[in-house]
Every structure is written in C-alpha cells, then in structure tokens.
Amino acid sequence: MIPSEKYINDTQLEHFVRDDKFLDISNELVFTINKYFDKGANFKFLDIGCGDGYLGDKILENYPHSSGCFLDIAKTMIEKNKKKERKKLILGSVFNLENIFHDHEKFDVIAVNMLLHHCVGDTYKKSRENVNLILKSLKPLLSKDGKIYILEQVYDGIIMPSITARLIYGLTSIERPKFLVRLLYSLGANMAGTGVAFASNNQWCRTFHQLDYKVKLENIISIDNHSFFRRSFLVMKSSYEKLFILSSSSK
Ligand SMILES: C[S@@+](CC[C@H](N)C(=O)[O-])C[C@H]1O[C@@H](n2cnc3c(N)ncnc32)[C@H](O)[C@@H]1O
Numbered sequence: 001m002i003p004s005e006k007y008i009n010d011t012q013l014e015h016f017v018r019d020d021k022f023l024d025i026s027n028e029l030v031f032t033i034n035k036y037f038d039k040g041a042n043f044k045f046l047d048i049g050c051g052d053g054y055l056g057d058k059i060l061e062n063y064p065h066s067s068g069c070f071l072d073i074a075k076t077m078i079e080k081n082k083k084k085e086r087k088k089l090i091l092g093s094v095f096n097l098e099n100i101f102h103d104h105e106k107f108d109v110i111a112v113n114m115l116l117h118h119c120v121g122d123t124y125k126k127s128r129e130n131v132n133l134i135l136k137s138l139k140p141l142l143s144k145d146g147k148i149y150i151l152e153q154v155y156d157g158i159i160m161p162s163i164t165a166r167l168i169y170g171l172t173s174i175e176r177p178k179f180l181v182r183l184l185y186s187l188g189a190n191m192a193g194t195g196v197a198f199a200s201n202n203q204w205c206r207t208f209h210q211l212d213y214k215v216k217l218e219n220i221i222s223i224d225n226h227s228f229f230r231r232s233f234l235v236m237k238s239s240y241e242k243l244f245i246l247s248s249s250s251k
Contacts, residue, residue, distance in 0.1 A: 008118060008194055013074055015190045016114075018054030025241070026058040028221050029149065032243060033059065033109060035217075036147065040065060043108040046141065047071065048094050049115030053081035056111065060086055069107075071100070094119065095130075097137050106143040113151040120195040124169045127197030128207070135211050139248050147216065148246040154201050156237045161200035164236040169197045201242070208246055217245040 037043050042065040047056035050070035067086040072078050073093045092100050119130040157163035173195035184192035223240045
C-alpha cells in the first residue's frame with residue numbers, strides 16, 4: 001500500500017536544482033564509492049529521488065562502466081535531467097519500488113540523497129514510519145554486496161535529540177493561515193506548508209539498527225552555521241549533512 005504523502009510544489013522543487021556549489025558533496029559521494037569499486041568497475045546503481053540528476057551524473061562520469069537508474073516522483077525534476085548513455089530515467093515514487101522493479105533487478109549502489117526527510121505523512125510519527133517502509137523496500141533490491149548510501153540533513157536537539165526535528169516538522173507542516181506559511185518561507189523554511197521530517201543522529205542509528213542494517217560508514221560532510229537566535233528557537237545543538245552507508249546484515 002502506498003502511504004499518504006504530501007507533494008512538494010514546483011516552486012519548492014526549484015530549491016533542489018543543483019549547480020557546482022554541490023561539487024564537494026558529489027565528490028565526497030564519488031570518493032566514498034571509490035572505497036568499494038575501482039574506476040573500471042562495472043556496477044549498477046539506483047538514484048532514488050534523483051532530482052535533476054546532478055549527483056548521479058557525477059557517478060556516471062567517474063565510473064565509465066557503471067550504469068544507473070534515476071528515479072523521481074516529480075516530472076519537472078525528471079525533465080531537468082541531462083540525457084546520457086548508461087542512464088535510465090524513471091518517473092515514479094519510492095513507495096512503489098516493488099512494482100517498478102519486478103524482475104528481481106538488483107543494484108550494487110542505491111543512493112538516497114536528501115530524499116527521506118521529504119517523505120512526510122500526516123504526523124511526525126507517520127513520516128518516520130514512511131522512512132521505515134522505504135528502507136525495508138530497498139533490501140530486496142540490493143545485490144549480494146550492495147550498499148545503500150544515505151545522505152541526510154541531521155538535526156540534534158538539546159537534551160532531547162529529536163526535539164529540533166519535531167519542531168521543524170510542526171512549523172513546516174502548518175498549512176493555514178497563508179500569511180504564516182509565507183512568513184516561515186521567508187525565514188528560510190523552504191518546505192513551509194508541505195512539511196519536512198528531519199531526524200537526529202540517534203534516531204537514524206536506531207532506525208538502521210531496528211531494520212537490521214549494518215552501518216558500514218558514517219561521515220559528516222558539512223556542519224551548518226546557525227545564528228544564536230535560530231539555535232535557541234529550535235532548541236538545536238547542531239545540524240550537519242551526513243552520509244551513512246548501510247549493508248543488509250543478513251548478507
Ligand atoms: C532535496 S531533493 C534531492 C535531489 C537529489 N537527490 C540531490 O541530492 O540533488 C528531493 C527529491 O526527492 C523527490 N521526491 C520526493 N518524494 C519522492 C517520492 N515519494 N519518490 C521519489 N522521489 C521523491 C523530489 O521530487 C526531489 O527531486
């Protein structure tokens with residue numbers, strides 16, 4: 001069953017168009033893949049929530065024998081993708097993977113970059129359950145030594161680690177009055193009116209553990225610099241972009 005989810009509108013999707021400011025992040029991803037595959041390796045990857053394809057394209061460029069499936073739910077983002085050899089574009093939802101890949105197709109690398117926090121439900125709890133559903137649905141798609149690369153924005157709260165993520169969810173999920181949504185948007189909440197469900201490092205580690213994934217690597221890629229006002233308002237200890245690499249512990 002496909003859970004209820006809220007869709008990101010086209011204005012909000014514009015925030016996800018990547019340019020060379022993201023070179024560091026894509027280099028980090030490519031560098032990490034390097035730990036497992038050499039340049040000539042012939043591997044298959046799946047980029048879920050690929051956006052404009054910037055990060056996946058870097059994998060294709062750096063590994064000339066790799067091939068990738070790029071999947072996104074937004075037609076506007078699929079259309080922003082460059083057409084390339086060895087690249088297959090799929091318009092579809094991460095909640096429908098078992099119907100999209102029914103031929104027991106397997107992937108050596110599954111990239112889930114900045115997607116999971118957008119799979120929001122009607123409550124914060126349901127949003128986290130959506131993440132569990134997604135991560136469970138990835139297991140059958142992994143090849144024997146396959147790995148899932150999850151790049152996420154992590155928020156750690158003061159005293160209660162999940163408090164900042166829950167506050168951000170609460171604020172960005174407000175749909176009315178419209179002036180409040182516009183105010184939150186102007187204060188930097190790009191997903192105001194739609195909702196975004198981040199999590200703390202503790203929450204991520206617990207989720208992976210509960211789903212029986214092995215965390216092979218954890219790497220903080222960049223640390224955010226927030227004002228004192230924003231940190232106090234959101235009861236925030238720190239926020240950063242982190243890459244988690246998982247493998248299925250049953251293999
Ligand atoms: C923050 S962008 C990240 C894009 C890309 N991964 C990157 O890091 O540049 C999130 C992307 O996830 C897509 N998305 C949101 N919900 C989705 C879903 N249920 N299934 C597939 N893609 C989804 C959005 O359309 C958007 O392109």
